Amino acid sequence: MARLxxxxxxxxxxxxxxxxxxxxxxxxxVRDLADAMxxxxxxxxxxxxxxxxxxxxxxxxxxxRSMRDRIARLEAAHKPKEAIAAFIAEIIDRSLKDPDRKGxxxxxxxxxxxxxxxxIGKVVRGYLDEIRxxxxxxxxxxxxxxxxxxxxxxxxxxxxxxxxVAGIRVLARTGAKRRLxxxxxxxxxxxxxxxx
Amino acid sequence: MARLxxxxxxxxxxxxxxxxxxxxxxxxxVRDLADAMxxxxxxxxxxxxxxxxxxxxxxxxxxxRSMRDRIARLEAAHKPKEAIAAFIAEIIDRSLKDPDRKGxxxxxxxxxxxxxxxxIGKVVRGYLDEIRxxxxxxxxxxxxxxxxxxxxxxxxxxxxxxxxVAGIRVLARTGAKRRLxxxxxxxxxxxxxxxx
DNA sequence: AGAATTCTGTAGCGTGCGATACAAAATGGC
DNA sequence: GCCATTTTGTATCGCACGCTACAGAATTCT
Numbered sequence: 001m002a003r004l005x006x007x008x009x010x011x012x013x014x015x016x017x018x019x020x021x022x023x024x025x026x027x028x029x030v031r032d033l034a035d036a037m038x039x040x041x042x043x044x045x046x047x048x049x050x051x052x053x054x055x056x057x058x059x060x061x062x063x064x065r066s067m068r069d070r071i072a073r074l075e076a077a078h079k080p081k082e083a084i085a086a087f088i089a090e091i092i093d094r095s096l097k098d099p100d101r102k103g104x105x106x107x108x109x110x111x112x113x114x115x116x117x118x119x120i121g122k123v124v125r126g127y128l129d130e131i132r133x134x135x136x137x138x139x140x141x142x143x144x145x146x147x148x149x150x151x152x153x154x155x156x157x158x159x160x161x162x163x164x165v166a167g168i169r170v171l172a173r174t175g176a177k178r179r180l181x182x183x184x185x186x187x188x189x190x191x192x193x194x195x196x
Numbered sequence: 197m198a199r200l201x202x203x204x205x206x207x208x209x210x211x212x213x214x215x216x217x218x219x220x221x222x223x224x225x226v227r228d229l230a231d232a233m234x235x236x237x238x239x240x241x242x243x244x245x246x247x248x249x250x251x252x253x254x255x256x257x258x259x260x261r262s263m264r265d266r267i268a269r270l271e272a273a274h275k276p277k278e279a280i281a282a283f284i285a286e287i288i289d290r291s292l293k294d295p296d297r298k299g300x301x302x303x304x305x306x307x308x309x310x311x312x313x314x315x316i317g318k319v320v321r322g323y324l325d326e327i328r329x330x331x332x333x334x335x336x337x338x339x340x341x342x343x344x345x346x347x348x349x350x351x352x353x354x355x356x357x358x359x360x361v362a363g364i365r366v367l368a369r370t371g372a373k374r375r376l377x378x379x380x381x382x383x384x385x386x387x388x389x390x391x392x
Numbered sequence: 393a394g395a396a397t398t399c400t401g402t403a404g405c406g407t408g409c410g411a412t413a414c415a416a417a418a419t420g421g422c
Numbered sequence: 423g424c425c426a427t428t429t430t431g432t433a434t435c436g437c438a439c440g441c442t443a444c445a446g447a448a449t450t451c452t
Protein backbone atom coordinates (compact mmCIF):
# COMPACT_ATOMS: atom_id res chain seq x y z
CA MET A 1 0.00 0.00 0.00
CA ALA A 2 2.75 2.45 0.86
CA ARG A 3 6.39 2.86 1.67
CA LEU A 4 7.68 1.07 4.76
CA UNK A 5 9.31 2.77 7.75
CA UNK A 6 13.07 2.47 7.53
CA UNK A 7 13.52 2.43 11.33
CA UNK A 8 12.18 0.48 14.27
CA UNK A 9 9.69 2.66 16.12
CA UNK A 10 10.21 0.81 19.37
CA UNK A 11 13.99 0.97 19.30
CA UNK A 12 13.93 4.63 18.37
CA UNK A 13 11.54 5.27 21.24
CA UNK A 14 14.00 3.62 23.61
CA UNK A 15 16.63 6.07 22.43
CA UNK A 16 14.23 8.95 23.01
CA UNK A 17 13.69 7.66 26.54
CA UNK A 18 17.43 7.83 27.16
CA UNK A 19 17.63 11.40 25.85
CA UNK A 20 14.73 12.71 27.92
CA UNK A 21 15.88 10.66 30.90
CA UNK A 22 19.34 12.16 30.85
CA UNK A 23 18.67 15.76 29.89
CA UNK A 24 15.02 16.37 30.76
CA UNK A 25 12.29 17.76 28.55
CA UNK A 26 13.32 21.36 27.97
CA UNK A 27 17.02 20.70 27.54
CA UNK A 28 16.47 18.01 24.90
CA UNK A 29 15.91 19.47 21.44
CA VAL A 30 14.01 17.78 18.65
CA ARG A 31 17.22 17.77 16.62
CA ASP A 32 19.09 16.05 19.48
CA LEU A 33 16.35 13.46 19.56
CA ALA A 34 16.22 12.86 15.83
CA ASP A 35 20.01 12.58 15.59
CA ALA A 36 20.24 10.15 18.49
CA MET A 37 17.34 8.12 17.14
CA UNK A 38 19.01 8.01 13.74
CA UNK A 39 16.09 9.51 11.85
CA UNK A 40 15.21 12.81 10.22
CA UNK A 41 13.09 15.44 11.86
CA UNK A 42 10.25 14.82 9.44
CA UNK A 43 10.16 11.14 10.31
CA UNK A 44 10.05 11.98 13.99
CA UNK A 45 7.04 14.24 13.60
CA UNK A 46 5.42 11.77 11.26
CA UNK A 47 5.81 8.86 13.64
CA UNK A 48 5.24 10.39 17.05
CA UNK A 49 3.48 13.72 16.60
CA UNK A 50 5.15 16.67 18.30
CA UNK A 51 7.85 16.84 20.94
CA UNK A 52 5.43 16.74 23.85
CA UNK A 53 3.67 13.65 22.50
CA UNK A 54 7.01 11.93 22.08
CA UNK A 55 7.85 12.80 25.66
CA UNK A 56 4.56 11.40 26.89
CA UNK A 57 5.19 8.16 25.00
CA UNK A 58 8.75 8.04 26.33
CA UNK A 59 7.50 8.45 29.88
CA UNK A 60 4.98 5.68 29.34
CA UNK A 61 7.67 3.46 27.88
CA UNK A 62 9.96 4.17 30.81
CA UNK A 63 7.25 3.36 33.33
CA UNK A 64 6.54 0.10 31.58
CA ARG A 65 10.13 -1.02 31.15
CA SER A 66 11.90 0.40 34.17
CA MET A 67 9.17 0.33 36.79
CA ARG A 68 6.40 -2.16 36.11
CA ASP A 69 8.79 -4.79 34.77
CA ARG A 70 10.94 -4.45 37.87
CA ILE A 71 7.97 -4.61 40.19
CA ALA A 72 6.61 -7.70 38.47
CA ARG A 73 10.00 -9.40 38.44
CA LEU A 74 10.70 -8.71 42.11
CA GLU A 75 7.24 -9.73 43.26
CA ALA A 76 7.59 -12.98 41.33
CA ALA A 77 11.02 -13.79 42.70
CA HIS A 78 10.78 -12.73 46.33
CA LYS A 79 8.55 -12.96 49.34
CA PRO A 80 6.85 -9.66 50.19
CA LYS A 81 9.32 -8.22 52.66
CA GLU A 82 12.30 -9.31 50.59
CA ALA A 83 10.74 -7.79 47.48
CA ILE A 84 10.73 -4.41 49.18
CA ALA A 85 14.35 -4.71 50.26
CA ALA A 86 15.35 -5.95 46.82
CA PHE A 87 13.56 -3.04 45.13
CA ILE A 88 15.49 -0.50 47.15
CA ALA A 89 18.79 -2.36 46.86
CA GLU A 90 18.36 -2.56 43.10
CA ILE A 91 17.65 1.14 42.81
CA ILE A 92 20.77 1.98 44.78
CA ASP A 93 22.87 -0.35 42.66
CA ARG A 94 21.53 0.99 39.40
CA SER A 95 21.95 4.58 40.55
CA LEU A 96 25.57 3.98 41.44
CA LYS A 97 26.35 1.96 38.34
CA ASP A 98 24.95 4.49 35.87
CA PRO A 99 27.84 6.71 34.73
CA ASP A 100 25.38 9.35 33.51
CA ARG A 101 23.69 9.65 36.90
CA LYS A 102 20.33 9.82 35.17
CA GLY A 103 18.41 8.96 38.33
CA UNK A 104 14.75 8.07 37.86
CA UNK A 105 12.89 9.56 34.93
CA UNK A 106 9.68 9.71 36.96
CA UNK A 107 11.34 11.68 39.75
CA UNK A 108 13.13 13.92 37.25
CA UNK A 109 9.84 14.57 35.47
CA UNK A 110 8.03 15.19 38.73
CA UNK A 111 10.28 18.18 39.30
CA UNK A 112 10.97 19.27 35.73
CA UNK A 113 7.82 19.04 33.72
CA UNK A 114 4.95 18.02 36.00
CA UNK A 115 4.62 21.47 37.61
CA UNK A 116 4.23 23.14 34.21
CA UNK A 117 2.05 20.54 32.53
CA UNK A 118 -1.02 19.42 34.43
CA UNK A 119 -1.71 16.44 32.22
CA ILE A 120 1.78 14.98 32.46
CA GLY A 121 1.80 15.84 36.14
CA LYS A 122 -1.22 13.65 36.61
CA VAL A 123 0.42 10.81 34.74
CA VAL A 124 3.59 11.09 36.81
CA ARG A 125 1.58 11.12 40.03
CA GLY A 126 -0.16 7.97 38.85
CA TYR A 127 3.13 6.20 38.18
CA LEU A 128 4.55 7.22 41.55
CA ASP A 129 1.42 5.92 43.20
CA GLU A 130 1.98 2.58 41.48
CA ILE A 131 5.32 2.37 43.27
CA ARG A 132 3.63 3.26 46.54
CA UNK A 133 1.03 0.62 45.78
CA UNK A 134 3.78 -1.96 45.34
CA UNK A 135 5.12 -1.08 48.76
CA UNK A 136 1.71 -1.08 50.42
CA UNK A 137 0.69 -4.39 48.86
CA UNK A 138 3.83 -6.12 50.04
CA UNK A 139 3.76 -4.57 53.49
CA UNK A 140 0.22 -5.80 53.94
CA UNK A 141 1.13 -9.28 52.79
CA UNK A 142 4.23 -9.42 54.98
CA UNK A 143 2.30 -8.15 57.95
CA UNK A 144 -0.37 -10.79 57.52
CA UNK A 145 2.37 -13.38 57.39
CA UNK A 146 3.80 -12.03 60.63
CA UNK A 147 7.06 -10.91 59.05
CA UNK A 148 6.49 -7.26 59.77
CA UNK A 149 5.55 -5.76 63.14
CA UNK A 150 1.83 -5.20 63.56
CA UNK A 151 2.36 -1.57 64.56
CA UNK A 152 3.58 -0.75 61.04
CA UNK A 153 0.77 0.99 59.17
CA UNK A 154 0.91 -0.15 55.52
CA UNK A 155 -0.42 3.05 54.02
CA UNK A 156 1.83 5.33 56.04
CA UNK A 157 4.85 3.12 55.59
CA UNK A 158 4.35 2.79 51.84
CA UNK A 159 4.40 6.58 51.62
CA UNK A 160 7.56 6.65 53.70
CA UNK A 161 9.27 4.18 51.41
CA UNK A 162 8.17 6.10 48.33
CA UNK A 163 9.65 9.25 49.85
CA UNK A 164 12.86 7.41 50.68
CA VAL A 165 13.16 6.12 47.14
CA ALA A 166 12.57 9.58 45.71
CA GLY A 167 15.15 10.99 48.09
CA ILE A 168 17.68 8.37 47.07
CA ARG A 169 17.12 9.27 43.43
CA VAL A 170 17.67 12.95 44.15
CA LEU A 171 20.87 12.39 46.11
CA ALA A 172 22.13 9.85 43.60
CA ARG A 173 21.81 12.44 40.85
CA THR A 174 24.14 14.77 42.75
CA GLY A 175 26.79 12.08 42.89
CA ALA A 176 26.19 10.66 46.37
CA LYS A 177 28.32 7.71 47.46
CA ARG A 178 27.01 4.26 48.31
CA ARG A 179 27.56 4.86 52.00
CA LEU A 180 25.12 7.77 51.99
CA UNK A 181 22.48 6.11 49.83
CA UNK A 182 22.46 2.96 51.92
CA UNK A 183 22.31 5.08 55.02
CA UNK A 184 19.17 6.73 53.67
CA UNK A 185 17.52 3.36 53.10
CA UNK A 186 18.64 1.35 56.11
CA UNK A 187 16.59 2.99 58.85
CA UNK A 188 13.47 2.59 56.73
CA UNK A 189 14.11 -1.09 56.18
CA UNK A 190 14.85 -1.52 59.86
CA UNK A 191 11.32 -0.40 60.64
CA UNK A 192 10.10 -3.51 58.86
CA UNK A 193 12.12 -5.76 61.17
CA UNK A 194 10.94 -6.85 64.58
CA UNK A 195 12.11 -4.47 67.30
CA UNK A 196 14.75 -5.80 69.58
CA MET B 197 31.29 59.75 40.53
CA ALA B 198 28.70 58.12 38.33
CA ARG B 199 25.03 57.43 37.80
CA LEU B 200 23.24 55.54 40.56
CA UNK B 201 21.45 52.21 40.11
CA UNK B 202 17.73 52.79 39.77
CA UNK B 203 16.85 49.43 41.36
CA UNK B 204 17.66 47.55 44.54
CA UNK B 205 20.09 44.77 43.67
CA UNK B 206 19.03 42.70 46.64
CA UNK B 207 15.32 42.97 45.97
CA UNK B 208 15.80 42.20 42.29
CA UNK B 209 17.87 39.18 43.24
CA UNK B 210 15.01 37.95 45.40
CA UNK B 211 12.74 38.14 42.36
CA UNK B 212 15.29 36.20 40.33
CA UNK B 213 15.30 33.54 43.05
CA UNK B 214 11.53 33.19 42.69
CA UNK B 215 11.78 32.83 38.92
CA UNK B 216 14.52 30.19 38.97
CA UNK B 217 12.86 28.49 41.92
CA UNK B 218 9.55 28.14 40.12
CA UNK B 219 10.64 27.40 36.57
CA UNK B 220 14.18 26.09 36.85
CA UNK B 221 17.27 27.26 35.00
CA UNK B 222 16.60 26.29 31.39
CA UNK B 223 12.94 27.25 31.35
CA UNK B 224 13.59 30.74 32.71
CA UNK B 225 14.68 33.17 30.00
CA VAL B 226 16.77 36.26 30.59
CA ARG B 227 13.82 38.33 29.34
CA ASP B 228 11.50 36.65 31.84
CA LEU B 229 13.99 37.50 34.56
CA ALA B 230 14.53 41.11 33.53
CA ASP B 231 10.78 41.72 33.20
CA ALA B 232 10.00 40.19 36.58
CA MET B 233 12.87 42.06 38.20
CA UNK B 234 11.64 45.29 36.66
CA UNK B 235 14.88 46.12 34.90
CA UNK B 236 16.24 46.09 31.37
CA UNK B 237 18.36 43.32 29.97
CA UNK B 238 21.41 45.54 29.89
CA UNK B 239 21.08 46.35 33.58
CA UNK B 240 20.79 42.68 34.39
CA UNK B 241 24.02 41.83 32.58
CA UNK B 242 25.70 44.89 34.03
CA UNK B 243 24.77 44.03 37.59
CA UNK B 244 25.04 40.25 37.71
CA UNK B 245 27.09 39.09 34.75
CA UNK B 246 25.50 36.42 32.60
CA UNK B 247 22.51 34.15 33.21
CA UNK B 248 24.54 31.40 34.82
CA UNK B 249 26.19 33.82 37.24
CA UNK B 250 22.79 35.20 38.18
CA UNK B 251 21.60 31.67 38.80
CA UNK B 252 24.59 30.94 41.01
CA UNK B 253 23.93 34.08 43.03
CA UNK B 254 20.23 33.20 43.25
CA UNK B 255 21.08 29.75 44.53
CA UNK B 256 23.42 31.23 47.10
CA UNK B 257 20.75 33.72 48.15
CA UNK B 258 18.20 30.93 48.46
CA UNK B 259 20.51 28.82 50.59
CA UNK B 260 21.18 31.75 52.86
CA ARG B 261 17.59 32.89 53.26
CA SER B 262 15.60 29.69 53.04
CA MET B 263 17.98 27.18 54.55
CA ARG B 264 20.63 28.67 56.83
CA ASP B 265 18.22 31.18 58.34
CA ARG B 266 15.74 28.40 59.07
CA ILE B 267 18.39 26.16 60.58
CA ALA B 268 19.72 28.95 62.78
CA ARG B 269 16.23 29.95 63.88
CA LEU B 270 15.15 26.42 64.73
CA GLU B 271 18.36 25.57 66.55
CA ALA B 272 18.00 28.74 68.61
CA ALA B 273 14.36 28.11 69.50
CA HIS B 274 14.26 24.37 70.12
CA LYS B 275 16.09 21.60 71.87
CA PRO B 276 17.94 19.28 69.46
CA LYS B 277 15.29 16.62 68.92
CA GLU B 278 12.51 19.18 68.65
CA ALA B 279 14.54 21.20 66.17
CA ILE B 280 14.60 18.21 63.84
CA ALA B 281 10.86 17.64 64.12
CA ALA B 282 10.19 21.35 63.66
CA PHE B 283 12.39 21.48 60.55
CA ILE B 284 10.43 18.72 58.89
CA ALA B 285 7.06 20.05 60.02
CA GLU B 286 7.93 23.46 58.67
CA ILE B 287 8.95 22.08 55.32
CA ILE B 288 5.70 20.18 55.01
CA ASP B 289 3.69 23.26 55.95
CA ARG B 290 5.53 25.50 53.53
CA SER B 291 5.23 22.96 50.75
CA LEU B 292 1.49 22.70 51.21
CA LYS B 293 0.95 26.43 51.63
CA ASP B 294 2.81 27.41 48.47
CA PRO B 295 0.26 27.70 45.65
CA ASP B 296 3.05 27.44 43.06
CA ARG B 297 4.35 24.16 44.44
CA LYS B 298 7.89 25.37 43.97
CA GLY B 299 9.32 22.76 46.30
CA UNK B 300 12.93 23.29 47.33
CA UNK B 301 15.25 25.14 44.99
CA UNK B 302 18.19 23.00 46.11
CA UNK B 303 16.37 19.78 45.31
CA UNK B 304 15.08 21.19 42.03
CA UNK B 305 18.58 22.26 41.09
CA UNK B 306 20.04 18.93 42.13
CA UNK B 307 17.99 17.28 39.39
CA UNK B 308 17.82 20.08 36.83
CA UNK B 309 21.17 21.75 36.59
CA UNK B 310 23.64 19.93 38.83
CA UNK B 311 24.06 16.97 36.44
CA UNK B 312 25.00 19.27 33.55
CA UNK B 313 27.14 21.74 35.45
CA UNK B 314 29.85 20.28 37.66
CA UNK B 315 30.57 23.51 39.49
CA ILE B 316 26.97 24.18 40.46
CA GLY B 317 26.57 20.50 41.24
CA LYS B 318 29.34 20.80 43.78
CA VAL B 319 27.71 23.85 45.33
CA VAL B 320 24.34 22.09 45.56
CA ARG B 321 25.95 19.04 47.14
CA GLY B 322 27.56 21.32 49.69
CA TYR B 323 24.24 22.94 50.60
CA LEU B 324 22.52 19.59 50.93
CA ASP B 325 25.32 18.43 53.17
CA GLU B 326 24.71 21.47 55.37
CA ILE B 327 21.18 20.19 55.91
CA ARG B 328 22.53 16.75 56.70
CA UNK B 329 24.99 18.37 59.06
CA UNK B 330 22.13 20.09 60.87
CA UNK B 331 20.46 16.72 61.36
CA UNK B 332 23.63 14.98 62.47
CA UNK B 333 24.59 17.74 64.91
CA UNK B 334 21.19 17.65 66.58
CA UNK B 335 20.96 13.89 66.65
CA UNK B 336 24.33 13.75 68.38
CA UNK B 337 23.29 16.35 70.92
CA UNK B 338 19.96 14.67 71.60
CA UNK B 339 21.62 11.32 71.94
CA UNK B 340 24.11 12.65 74.44
CA UNK B 341 21.19 14.10 76.39
CA UNK B 342 19.52 10.70 76.37
CA UNK B 343 16.55 11.88 74.30
CA UNK B 344 17.31 9.62 71.39
CA UNK B 345 17.97 5.86 71.57
CA UNK B 346 21.65 4.97 71.72
CA UNK B 347 21.31 2.56 68.81
CA UNK B 348 20.56 5.44 66.44
CA UNK B 349 23.68 6.15 64.40
CA UNK B 350 23.89 9.93 63.89
CA UNK B 351 25.63 9.80 60.53
CA UNK B 352 23.35 7.18 59.06
CA UNK B 353 20.23 8.76 60.50
CA UNK B 354 21.15 12.23 59.27
CA UNK B 355 21.41 10.79 55.76
CA UNK B 356 18.06 9.13 56.19
CA UNK B 357 16.44 12.39 57.24
CA UNK B 358 18.04 14.25 54.34
CA UNK B 359 16.63 11.64 51.97
CA UNK B 360 13.21 11.93 53.57
CA VAL B 361 13.24 15.70 53.21
CA ALA B 362 14.28 15.44 49.57
CA GLY B 363 11.54 12.88 48.98
CA ILE B 364 8.96 15.13 50.59
CA ARG B 365 10.03 17.97 48.32
CA VAL B 366 9.67 15.78 45.25
CA LEU B 367 6.24 14.50 46.19
CA ALA B 368 5.09 17.96 47.24
CA ARG B 369 5.94 19.28 43.79
CA THR B 370 3.59 16.75 42.21
CA GLY B 371 0.74 17.99 44.37
CA ALA B 372 0.80 15.44 47.19
CA LYS B 373 -1.65 15.91 50.05
CA ARG B 374 -0.72 16.52 53.68
CA ARG B 375 -1.66 12.99 54.63
CA LEU B 376 0.97 11.56 52.30
CA UNK B 377 3.72 14.01 53.21
CA UNK B 378 3.24 13.49 56.92
CA UNK B 379 3.17 9.78 56.33
CA UNK B 380 6.56 10.04 54.67
CA UNK B 381 8.01 11.86 57.65
CA UNK B 382 6.38 10.13 60.61
CA UNK B 383 8.21 6.79 60.53
CA UNK B 384 11.52 8.62 60.38
CA UNK B 385 10.68 10.76 63.40
CA UNK B 386 9.46 7.69 65.23
CA UNK B 387 12.94 6.24 65.00
CA UNK B 388 14.13 9.07 67.21
CA UNK B 389 11.68 8.12 69.94
CA UNK B 390 12.37 5.44 72.51
CA UNK B 391 11.15 2.02 71.38
CA UNK B 392 8.35 0.49 73.36
C1' DA C 393 29.62 74.48 34.09
C1' DG C 394 32.21 70.75 32.41
C1' DA C 395 34.61 66.27 32.62
C1' DA C 396 34.51 61.59 33.96
C1' DT C 397 32.06 57.63 34.99
C1' DT C 398 28.26 54.56 35.44
C1' DC C 399 23.59 53.16 34.42
C1' DT C 400 19.66 52.64 31.20
C1' DG C 401 16.72 51.74 27.03
C1' DT C 402 16.64 50.50 22.14
C1' DA C 403 17.81 47.87 18.71
C1' DG C 404 19.78 44.07 16.89
C1' DC C 405 23.47 40.34 16.63
C1' DG C 406 23.96 35.25 15.51
C1' DT C 407 22.09 30.88 16.89
C1' DG C 408 19.12 27.27 17.83
C1' DC C 409 14.42 26.25 18.70
C1' DG C 410 9.84 23.56 17.38
C1' DA C 411 7.56 22.74 13.48
C1' DT C 412 6.38 22.42 8.35
C1' DA C 413 6.22 22.61 2.96
C1' DC C 414 7.56 20.14 -0.66
C1' DA C 415 9.29 16.98 -3.83
C1' DA C 416 11.71 12.67 -4.48
C1' DA C 417 11.88 7.80 -3.13
C1' DA C 418 9.82 3.54 -1.88
C1' DT C 419 6.20 0.29 -1.25
C1' DG C 420 1.69 -2.71 -2.16
C1' DG C 421 -2.71 -3.30 -4.82
C1' DC C 422 -4.62 -3.67 -9.19
C1' DG D 423 3.40 -0.99 -15.20
C1' DC D 424 0.96 2.32 -13.09
C1' DC D 425 -1.58 4.46 -9.23
C1' DA D 426 -2.33 5.57 -4.46
C1' DT D 427 -0.15 6.11 -0.27
C1' DT D 428 3.36 6.70 3.02
C1' DT D 429 8.20 7.79 4.29
C1' DT D 430 12.29 10.43 3.77
C1' DG D 431 15.67 14.29 3.13
C1' DT D 432 16.28 19.16 2.20
C1' DA D 433 15.33 23.53 2.98
C1' DT D 434 13.39 26.38 5.19
C1' DC D 435 9.66 29.23 8.39
C1' DG D 436 8.88 32.49 12.22
C1' DC D 437 10.25 32.94 16.82
C1' DA D 438 12.66 33.17 21.15
C1' DC D 439 17.02 32.56 23.01
C1' DG D 440 21.48 34.58 25.40
C1' DC D 441 23.96 38.37 24.79
C1' DT D 442 25.99 42.95 23.27
C1' DA D 443 26.92 47.63 20.73
C1' DC D 444 25.72 52.05 21.21
C1' DA D 445 24.04 56.41 22.40
C1' DG D 446 21.75 59.11 25.76
C1' DA D 447 20.54 60.00 30.70
C1' DA D 448 22.07 60.57 35.36
C1' DT D 449 25.32 61.25 38.87
C1' DT D 450 29.82 63.03 41.48
C1' DC D 451 34.13 65.50 41.43
C1' DT D 452 36.71 69.50 40.23
